[in-house]
Amino acid sequence: MSGLRAAGQEVGVTSPVGLHRVVEPAGVLPQAAWRLDARSEIGPNEVRISVERLNLDAASFRQLRDKHGGDGDAVRAEVLDIIATRGKMQNPVTGSGGMLIGTVAQAGRRSPLGLKAGERVASLVSLTLTPLVVTDGLARWDGLSEQVPCEGWAILFARSIAAVLPEDLDPQLSLAVLDVCGAPALTERVVRRYVAERAGSGPVAVAVVGGAGKSGSLSLAAARRAGAGRTVGVVPTVAERDALVAAGLADEVAVADARDPVALSVAVTSALGVPADVTVVCVDVPGCEHGAVLATADGGTVVFFSMATSFAAAALGAEGLAADVTMLVGNGYVPGHAELALGLLREVPGVRGLFEARLAAD
Amino acid sequence: MSGLRAAGQEVGVTSPVGLHRVVEPAGVLPQAAWRLDARSEIGPNEVRISVERLNLDAASFRQLRDKHGGDGDAVRAEVLDIIATRGKMQNPVTGSGGMLIGTVAQAGRRSPLGLKAGERVASLVSLTLTPLVVTDGLARWDGLSEQVPCEGWAILFARSIAAVLPEDLDPQLSLAVLDVCGAPALTERVVRRYVAERAGSGPVAVAVVGGAGKSGSLSLAAARRAGAGRTVGVVPTVAERDALVAAGLADEVAVADARDPVALSVAVTSALGVPADVTVVCVDVPGCEHGAVLATADGGTVVFFSMATSFAAAALGAEGLAADVTMLVGNGYVPGHAELALGLLREVPGVRGLFEARLAAD
Secondary structure: OOOOOOOOOOOOOOOOOOHHHEEEOOOOOHHHOOEEOOOOOOOOOOEEEEEEEEEEOHHHHHHHHHHOOOOHHHHHHHHHHHHHHHOOOOOOOOOOOEEEEEEEEEEOOOOOOOOOOOOEEEEOOOHHHOOEEEOOOOOOOOOOOOEEEEEEEEEEOOOOOEEEOOOOOOHHHHHHHHOOOHHHHHHHHHHHHHHHHHOOOOOOEEEEEOOOOHHHHHHHHHHHHOOOOEEEEEEOOHHHHHHHHHHOOOOEEEEOOOOOHHHHHHHHHHHHOOOEEEEEEOOOOOOOHHHHHHOEEEEEEEEEOOOOOOHHHHHHHHHHOOOOOEEEEOOOOOOOHHHHHHHHHHHOHHHHHHHHHHHHHO | OOOOOOOOOOOOOOOOOOHHHEEEOOOOOHHHOOEEOOOOOOOOOOEEEEEEEEEEOHHHHHHHHHHOOOOHHHHHHHHHHHHHHHOOOOOOOOOOOEEEEEEEEEEOOOOOOOOOOOOEEEEOOOHHHOOEEEOOOOOOOOOOOOEEEEEEEEEEOOOOOEEEOOOOOOHHHHHHHHOOOHHHHHHHHHHHHHHHHHOOOOOOEEEEEOOOOHHHHHHHHHHHHOOOOEEEEEEOOHHHHHHHHHHOOOOEEEEOOOOOHHHHHHHHHHHHOOOEEEEEEOOOOOOOHHHHHHOEEEEEEEEEOOOOOOHHHHHHHHHHOOOOOEEEEOOOOOOOHHHHHHHHHHHOHHHHHHHHHHHHHO
């Protein structure tokens, strides 16, 4: 996919990380800014996208829906107000954003992203740092779903990432996969390292907490592809258990409340026969840190992808348990992440089935 | 140091992680609990300590001091109230605790910690999960310092960690080192891996943000011992710069505001000649995540030891910068961490000088 490329360090007329778009406070990066300058004129290393659809972050949409008691008009009004006020879509309570798809309207001649006008793309950097203007008042959105049909424009910096949408897949399916593509890519990298270090002296055991979800199902498939010898998906309900068993993505499926540390560690250890070498946390509820640490073997690694992760709870929890585990902040960017995730969707029927069922239910 | 040992998974009459001491809410681990049962009777795998001194976490003490406008009596009253109410010292605002020193009063016959009655020890697990009772009303504390002379008792679980205080060092000096001993141990491990992987094909460059502080100075010494080819310590003031230069712990010393991402990354890259392979964040102020990521080379690692780290800012920041960096939650426990840190204090005069100056100033 030649349209996907991380930008290098090239310095153009404007800042590769978008500092010139920060209005206030001065000196911070766009993600930390309160307000961005979303003017449509682009610098020579920027790209302007004609936006077609926003995909709000799940935590952000849930907060807005709950705040307004499910009143879609009120949700729409607040999203419009946020974008108009801040020049980007960043929920002030959750701090999260989402992503977008659209068409390349103009690519600056010094943009390193390799995009051409007319290409249909998804932005793989968060809406929290993407200058955005909405021009249609979100008239086609009922405020009742994370999927927001939208007219307007957005700006990509030199050091942004965008993927050209594949022609063989429904755009909404691609968007759902690209939204979480960092998780399987990092899981694949971590598991592969354990497999290489173990060098056949025993199977690598992997637990994915939230294994039936979007990032979770992709991470299970990635772990198996990377050579995991034994995998367990942990889910919160019998319905999700049945779906994950049917998808065939894990050797074992266990039902447990991930917020209960003893229940989670017992579920994982019982299913795998041993604590996990790698535990991947993909559930967006607070309070899963201690259970994940307890479920992981000494010398193992916990990868936290949940935005609800508490840094202090993880750090102090592992120390308090005298647990020699490596804990990774789930970085949403790993080179090649989009291709890897789309490849899993294409090649693993169980992944595709879960994604299509989820989209159909939305 | 035979008195230092992590407990295994042995199950005694009481829970090795202290679940039986949790009063509310039920089912969580002691660190996440609101209230612990701090009764003095111990289980067969527990240890009771006669407490001599508490060392409050810096962030916690600062919050209390600021809240009460520097009124020591009010600070003391609140600390007493917290301990009486919660059965442990955990600041409800910062969530942090600290550590303690004391003497082993009674060691259960099935305790795996290897402690004997009469030994003088420091607890290496946080006060946030340690059952604690104060019996002297903290009468010898003026409420104006993190060091709290104290009479009372505390309980260690089977899976706790304690270090016998070395006889060749002042106890306060040992305590200050043990308080942060996870940082140099993890830094040493990470840097050593980069050195091994590079295998002489070029020097490994290390940046320590907050290099003149306790965890920072130890981390600089650990990085050098692990084979770092080039090191920079970043400090916020000219006074700290002069102190760190005099200590001779880093090849370069740079002054920069770590909350300013561009300033921090320019300072590191200028000093090292390249971005850092390993960046260690040891400053207890919020907002350093983006600068640390920007200062780190692709393929590099950021280790966050600051309790002020925001998980979301780190995760979304790296993604937004398309930065292929590994981000570690600084686990306070690494096997051998106490011996490693005390060894650096004994063997590196610059470290000892900074610690002694800091204790003298308190």
